Amino acid sequence: MKIDLNSDLGESLGAWRMGDDHAMLSIVSSANVACGFHAGDAAGILRTLRQAAERGVAVGAHVAYPDLVGFGRRQMDVASADLQADVIYQIGALKGLAAVAGTSVRYVKPHGALYNTIAHDKRQAHDVIAAIRAIDPSLVLVGLAGSPLLGWAQASGLSTVAEAFADRAYMPDGSLVSRREKGSVLHDAQDVAERMLRLATEGVVTAVDGSIVRLKADSVCVHGDSPGAVEMARQVRALLERSGVKVAPFVDMGVVP
Template sequence: MTWASIDLNADLGEGFGHWRLTDDEQLLSVVTSANVACGFHAGDAVTMRRVCRLAADRSVRIGAQVSYRDLAGFGRRAMEVPADELAAEVAYQIGALEVFARAAGSRVSYVKPHGALYNRVVHDEEQAAAVIEGVLLSGERLPLLGLPGSRLHAMAEKAGLPVITEAFADRAYTDDGRLVPRREEGAVIADPAAVVERSVSMARFGTVTARSGAHVAVRAKSLCLHGDTPGAVSLARRVRRELEAAGVRVEPFV
């Protein structure tokens, strides 16, 4: 399937106190949606406020990037969190970000799980249901950004929540359309030219080359550009430039 347009999203606000991981201001000049860390894997009140203001000034959509409570592990460690506790913590994170989004004259437009939680809800129905409950607890029927074919998306649709399919320009894929786990060699694509080529292929033709060499269908309305890799800003600019040169409109999904 070919999309006439695609959204570009990036994980932003991934700092804490004086420590900053992402170049938020520069990336916000490229992306159309900002997944803002809500304090559980990264981020704090001052950072959330700053990123929301910058995003609103640039008409970039603000999304709540919710996570397990894991600052030390950057939200990438597997955790066993009771469903009722996870639902409450998801709602808590969304609510915290909403305060700063509204103060900036914007709003939280969608929700995206982060790290270990993102991967868990691809297949775990209990944890997926907890994330959905957390979104509903927040008081808004917000779209959920995630992997096509995930349990999260299937269950969200049954609950009446919109879903937005996502692809990753710099992550390796398996033959079944899943992401290769980060712990495995080659999980992250380091070659900028390959990232750009994969981005255009996914946006124009809905396909990506898996690690095995097979061509895999990727039904994505949004393309994630990681902001925590070396040269992230220049790579993001290159991806956007090549997408537009290929006739793909870069615009928000909501």
């Protein structure tokens, strides 16, 4: 059994510090690195990329709506031409920084509101897909497990990876509980680790109403900005490995062509 463990990194901006990239990069196998639209400054992004390269952590472009004030968590009705150009711009910028850091961008994982919107919004989903295909069709698109996005992307010729969230609560239909709702973010590291072990071994998670949701996911995200994120990621990885589940980048374990 194998699974990828990823985290959103490179999100510090100037004097504002977000997460502990150095510590998280010693735990995760893939790093979703901010591209400057929702968070991250160029020097900090480059530093995170260099650390990822040193540790052999796979790098993905964490593209977002242009929303620094809202940390990319506000839904936007962006025109198709603008959204496609924004995504191309972000991937291109990260590719340049990654080359200097001695690594490369292997996949794309949209952030926040963009991630949630394109999981079901066909027009914006196809804009993001078109942008990825335009700049580098070999990039893998990471999306919410069970969402229509994955089928749309595969139909267009993109490789995809289904993702689950370690520290987020699920609705009975497999969608994430809105961050506006109480209990949407989980904080008990041991409970989260046990949930992710069950996901990896049985393919299920428990929803907020106690029902069982079946999810097929090859990557698990622990948000780098959550309180106690490093300890949570550490416990998740430790329990997985003690239970015989190998943690490795999905781009290196035959999940995608």
